[in-house]
Amino acid sequence: DTGVSQNPRHKITKRGQNVTFRCDPISEHNRLYWYRQTLGQGPEFLTYFQNEAQLEKSRLLSDRFSAERPKGSFSTLEIQRTEQGDSAMYLCASSLWDRGGGYTFGSGTRLTVV
């Protein structure tokens, strides 16, 4: 499978717990993006990496959220002290240096905070 892989597909957690999601992009893609999508809405940009550098973060990304891409390959998104409002689909996408190529999205991780 050469697509973007996200794990887990579904996560149910209790309010206040920490959760971590993983995204494995297409191997040669050097840009990786995280988005959040709530029911009935389009995706919202959270952050993106070029290689291992986190170049931009949305104001939506509160201090409870942290993302890493330590070796410029896979990325993790951690949410600390989850709140019910964090319930959403978290989507990852990757691309190759904006060079006319498309963006490939993963299938997403659906988080439910109870």
Added chain:
Amino acid sequence: KNEVEQSPQNLTAQEGEFITINCSYSVGISALHWLQQHPGGGIVSLFMLSSGKKKHGRLIATINIQEKHSSLHITASHPRDSAVYICAVKAGNQFYFGTGTSLTVIP
């Protein structure tokens, strides 16, 4: 006000009909994307446009940079086209997304 507006929000069509989904945006962009999202949540990138028109099978996407408007057309629609279609624009290093058009094609 959203940077990207799509219309209609919901669309029901009979199989075989010609479908048009519209997208207007208010920011300067380097590219516009049309995405397809199925009920499970997975997103597929259909087109990336910076000018003109692109065609892929029964799908056609056009963009008018001066008018800041794009359309996605589906010819000879089929029930398997039922999905949410999302317009996204790239402005600088950020993406702005429309809220999507939910399409249902009835056999």
